[in-house]
Amino acid sequence: MSGKHTQEDTRYLFKRDKTWWVKLAVPRELRDVLGYDLRRSLHTRDLEEARSARWDAIAEFREKIESATAEQIMGSTPSAAAKREHHEAGHQIVKEHTVEIVSDSGEGAQKCGQIFGLVCGKMGNGVWTVEIIPAEIQPPARERQGASGIRVRMGSHYVTNMGDQADLVVAFNEQVLYSRIANGAYRKGTVVLLENMWAEDPDEKIRQQYAEALQDFYAQGLIVHELPIQKECLKLVENPRRGKNMFVLGMLCHIYQRDVDKAKEEIAKTFRKKSAKVVEINHKLFDAGYAFARDNLDYEYEIPSADDERLASAIVVNGNQAAGLGVMAAGIDLVAMYPITPATSASHYLADDFNLTGGFVHQAEDEIAAIGFAIGASYAGKTACTITSGPGMALKTEMIGLAVMAELPLVIIDVQRGGPSTGLPTKIEQGDLLSTLFGVPGDSPKVVIAAATIAECLEFVSVARRIAESFRTPVIVLTDANLATGVQPIARPDVTEDWFPPPLDQSDWDEDVPPYDWDEETGLSERPIPGMRNGEYILTGLAHNRQSKIAYDSASNQEGAIMRSRKLATLAATLKPPEVHGDETGDLLIVSWGSTHGAIEEAVDRARDAGKSVASVHLRFLSPLEPGLEEIFRGFRKVMTIELNYSDDPEHPLINKETRRYAQLAQVLRSHTLMDIDCWSVVPGHPLSPGRICQVIDTHLGKLEGVH
Amino acid sequence: MFGLKGDWSLEVKDRYFTLEDYSGAEPRWCTGCGDHGILAAVHRVCRDAQLEPEKTVAVSGIGCSSRLPHYMNTYGFHGLHGRALPVACGIKSRRPDLDVWVATGDGDCFSIGAAHWVHAMRYNMDMTMLVFDNGIYGLTKKQTSPTTPLDVPTNTHPSGSLLPPLNPLTVTLGITNVSFVAQIVDWNAQLRHQVIKMAHEHKGTGFVRIIQRCPVYVEAIGKALQNEPARMRLLTHEFGVEVDDSVKRLFPNHGEHDPTDLPAALKIAADDSVLPLGILYRNPDAPCYDQMSSEGLEMSAQEKLAGLNQAFDHFAI
Numbered sequence A: 001m002s003g004k005h006t007q008e009d010t011r012y013l014f015k016r017d018k019t020w021w022v023k024l025a026v027p028r029e030l031r032d033v034l035g036y037d038l039r040r041s042l043h044t045r046d047l048e049e050a051r052s053a054r055w056d057a058i059a060e061f062r063e064k065i066e067s068a069t070a071e072q073i074m075g076s077t078p079s080a081a082a083k084r085e086h087h088e089a090g091h092q093i094v095k096e097h098t099v100e101i102v103s104d105s106g107e108g109a110q111k112c113g114q115i116f117g118l119v120c121g122k123m124g125n126g127v128w129t130v131e132i133i134p135a136e137i138q139p140p141a142r143e144r145q146g147a148s149g150i151r152v153r154m155g156s157h158y159v160t161n162m163g164d165q166a167d168l169v170v171a172f173n174e175q176v177l178y179s180r181i182a183n184g185a186y187r188k189g190t191v192v193l194l195e196n197m198w199a200e201d202p203d204e205k206i207r208q209q210y211a212e213a214l215q216d217f218y219a220q221g222l223i224v225h226e227l228p229i230q231k232e233c234l235k236l237v238e239n240p241r242r243g244k245n246m247f248v249l250g251m252l253c254h255i256y257q258r259d260v261d262k263a264k265e266e267i268a269k270t271f272r273k274k275s276a277k278v279v280e281i282n283h284k285l286f287d288a289g290y291a292f293a294r295d296n297l298d299y300e301y302e303i304p305s306a307d308d309e310r311l312a313s314a315i316v317v318n319g320n321q322a323a324g325l326g327v328m329a330a331g332i333d334l335v336a337m338y339p340i341t342p343a344t345s346a347s348h349y350l351a352d353d354f355n356l357t358g359g360f361v362h363q364a365e366d367e368i369a370a371i372g373f374a375i376g377a378s379y380a381g382k383t384a385c386t387i388t389s390g391p392g393m394a395l396k397t398e399m400i401g402l403a404v405m406a407e408l409p410l411v412i413i414d415v416q417r418g419g420p421s422t423g424l425p426t427k428i429e430q431g432d433l434l435s436t437l438f439g440v441p442g443d444s445p446k447v448v449i450a451a452a453t454i455a456e457c458l459e460f461v462s463v464a465r466r467i468a469e470s471f472r473t474p475v476i477v478l479t480d481a482n483l484a485t486g487v488q489p490i491a492r493p494d495v496t497e498d499w500f501p502p503p504l505d506q507s508d509w510d511e512d513v514p515p516y517d518w519d520e521e522t523g524l525s526e527r528p529i530p531g532m533r534n535g536e537y538i539l540t541g542l543a544h545n546r547q548s549k550i551a552y553d554s555a556s557n558q559e560g561a562i563m564r565s566r567k568l569a570t571l572a573a574t575l576k577p578p579e580v581h582g583d584e585t586g587d588l589l590i591v592s593w594g595s596t597h598g599a600i601e602e603a604v605d606r607a608r609d610a611g612k613s614v615a616s617v618h619l620r621f622l623s624p625l626e627p628g629l630e631e632i633f634r635g636f637r638k639v640m641t642i643e644l645n646y647s648d649d650p651e652h653p654l655i656n657k658e659t660r661r662y663a664q665l666a667q668v669l670r671s672h673t674l675m676d677i678d679c680w681s682v683v684p685g686h687p688l689s690p691g692r693i694c695q696v697i698d699t700h701l702g703k704l705e706g707v708h
Numbered sequence B: 001m002f003g004l005k006g007d008w009s010l011e012v013k014d015r016y017f018t019l020e021d022y023s024g025a026e027p028r029w030c031t032g033c034g035d036h037g038i039l040a041a042v043h044r045v046c047r048d049a050q051l052e053p054e055k056t057v058a059v060s061g062i063g064c065s066s067r068l069p070h071y072m073n074t075y076g077f078h079g080l081h082g083r084a085l086p087v088a089c090g091i092k093s094r095r096p097d098l099d100v101w102v103a104t105g106d107g108d109c110f111s112i113g114a115a116h117w118v119h120a121m122r123y124n125m126d127m128t129m130l131v132f133d134n135g136i137y138g139l140t141k142k143q144t145s146p147t148t149p150l151d152v153p154t155n156t157h158p159s160g161s162l163l164p165p166l167n168p169l170t171v172t173l174g175i176t177n178v179s180f181v182a183q184i185v186d187w188n189a190q191l192r193h194q195v196i197k198m199a200h201e202h203k204g205t206g207f208v209r210i211i212q213r214c215p216v217y218v219e220a221i222g223k224a225l226q227n228e229p230a231r232m233r234l235l236t237h238e239f240g241v242e243v244d245d246s247v248k249r250l251f252p253n254h255g256e257h258d259p260t261d262l263p264a265a266l267k268i269a270a271d272d273s274v275l276p277l278g279i280l281y282r283n284p285d286a287p288c289y290d291q292m293s294s295e296g297l298e299m300s301a302q303e304k305l306a307g308l309n310q311a312f313d314h315f316a317i
């Protein structure tokens, strides 16, 4: 196959910006001295030239490695000697690690991981934690689908997603590991620290399950260490079901060389509402776990802190807390909502802190009432926010249409979950793009933006409020279950008073200015606020003219439709084209939107490091779209979206040009650019990992080979 | 001096509002439609209270009756079918300084908007709520409404409604925290004015069900009542309505009812044989949600900024 032909003999070579480079991996024990690999540019674009030029470089690299090894063995530098000693004791410096703690629900695995993540953040690591949530509130114990826990990915760089397979797992029982294995959460070589009390359980069935599971895990290539966690905890407490998690935290803090004082401080904070005795016993459990790991485990990893300014003055939040803070930072003082997973926790957070900025959470009788309440507030001069998820969005459509028609500012946050219908309440999907763009009957131009990161969950509420007011329109902010539950240190925003809306304007309205004084060019107009003298008008959801008078005539209806649509073009004119991540020309361009951003960029970086010609571009504005897309797309042989929503498998016998249903952004971009934009998308209910995306990139690059 | 306060002076308002100041567009309701009279009463109550038009908002849903805001010269919100109440509540929660009126129909309120009706009564926000109950869907041309009587033919039930009509009074009185429930007929000006005025002055949601004539589609409903005054019973009380003898003469069936007595009100409302008129229930002390929801409104930008930083501190590392 021609594909293989071009792949041939690029040993030690990779391509960057069309130029060939050479690289050689550094042995693990020298990485802290020499880095991960040695590399340099060969200053040529010609593969033949690169092939012959590489050998000098390789010889030079090998020399460097040899002398570094000699130096280390002689112990000529004290740091190298010290590190060698550590290495003998199992000490390794790693760039990043992913840890999972899984248990039955109610055993505190999440708390343990949260504290661990916080401590990592405090020690300057980039961190992403994501909770593993069972579908049921209280699933029975030792149930395969009942895994409850947390994943913590920490690194010497800013971490933007949950990563690939875990490096180390602590499991409170063996059964809960099965669902994680089924999700592809582990790899061959993943270290499993497993509670061994089940081996001696009085119930024979449990003993048998345990023994069988061990065999399964070994067969999977997991490295299992059976540990007497329960037994050790029993030395300190009567019921280790509570407290085991702090023992495990101690273990992890030793394994990852975490600052003990910082960890204890967080423990004290966690139990601050309990008595001093509770704090004390948890500290003891922590110490015991720490000592246990030191004395019994041969794992010690060091993850140097990240040098990233975002972590210099950080707050650690999940996407829903970020959205809640975003509401406050936007100067919004009303959130009207009806409880729905995964949006609800944003209102839980606001219910705690909203009073600090004078805000109020209105829990309405349903989603229609919630948006109606928010619209009332907006109409009265206080731009409000309503937050929900897919099924709630469906109920709100008529009201969104009203806000479009009557040109009311409004911020709508949709924390997407799996759909349609009740779907996958706790799980991620990017399934609401088309329904937010087009789900309202009639022509209903509105602004739709999607947060890519947890930081953007915060910022975009402010952006939305400002656009909503300047453009007199509802703005939908799309986030999702992945952002909602992912926890990350993000830069603490520097909010100033100008983030807030100006005080309520109650000055007199100019009698000669109608309530819809549309500017022909831009469609923009100012609106009277109740309380303004001479501004009295009757807002209506019916077709209306500039005076807000019901108008059924053709000319008025046409004019209103044009003016509402014109605002989107006006907004688009203020936007800049998105930046391409990677080279601006090449073989493959991935287009993304929403929370897949971090994983996609990471995958693209890996592929580029491996010399592949791939880049990505991320869209934040979905309505209107950012400008210049067609031109960007023209720089690539193939353009495709990667999304977490449904699309047909083009390989299926029934799927052809006429029947194929594309992923949602792909559909939008195909009609927007008239270009043959491809897509790859799935609905697994969990986020995409960079590794999976790398496979997709490889497959699609492979298909390109031989197509010239 | 003379026992009068130093700053005593006759209160001369720099603005005086006449009925015209509240009148908007020319009403487009049919001749003989009960809505005209209700609108006149609303204008009068606004004038009596000297409401500033720019501080008054009339909110409605969709229906003949929901056209009312267009006939006001105040601010108005003519929104979606069934959804007047959430919008009105949202307005009131952010702007307690505004005087909020809600105009809704029997379909708008008791059918598509029923959930909001129940919950708005419970929120008990300070507003006046007028239900124009003509027992029919007027705007969409004669379909059965929840209050259409059994024997009245409609376009969806040509041989009369299949189910007995809903009793809006027992439902409303049964809602926890309800604070003002009254019923009137559109054709008695004195009663109409007095009850709407009391509903307006009431602190909380003043719910008034108005039996409204729709001569175009269901003339019989209004006619039957007008021809048989004995089918109505006027409730009077010093804490309720006090009408003069001329009105009492029109409603020979009248008697005292103490509007603070909820069980008695429920009993009266549940009796389907007579239609009670007047104030059934009134409790000025029921808690109002607008007071709870608007607590932080006075906060300055600086205070908010300080509060926000405090919130950030909760997550700082």
Ligand SMILES: Cc1ncc(C[n+]2csc(CCOP(=O)(O)OP(=O)(O)O)c2C)c(N)n1
Binding pocket: B062, B063, B064, B065, B066, B081, B104, B105, B106, B107, B108, B109, B132, B134, B136, B137, B138, B139, B140, B145
């Ligand atoms: C969501 C929706 N469903 C249906 C309608 C059609 N519709 C408009 S008014 C109305 C009924 C009006 O009846 P009522 O509330 O009793 O008011 P009336 O016209 O009798 O005053 C209906 C069904 C609509 N506008 N919106």
Ligand code: SF4
Binding pocket: B028, B029, B030, B032, B033, B034, B035, B064, B065, B134, B138, B139, B213, B214, B215, B216, B217
């Ligand atoms: S149809 Fe009936 S309710 Fe509607 S305006 Fe005419 S008379 Fe009034």
Ligand SMILES: [Mg+2]
Binding pocket: B063, B105, B106, B107, B132, B133, B134, B135, B136, B137, B138, B145
């Ligand atoms: Mg009606």
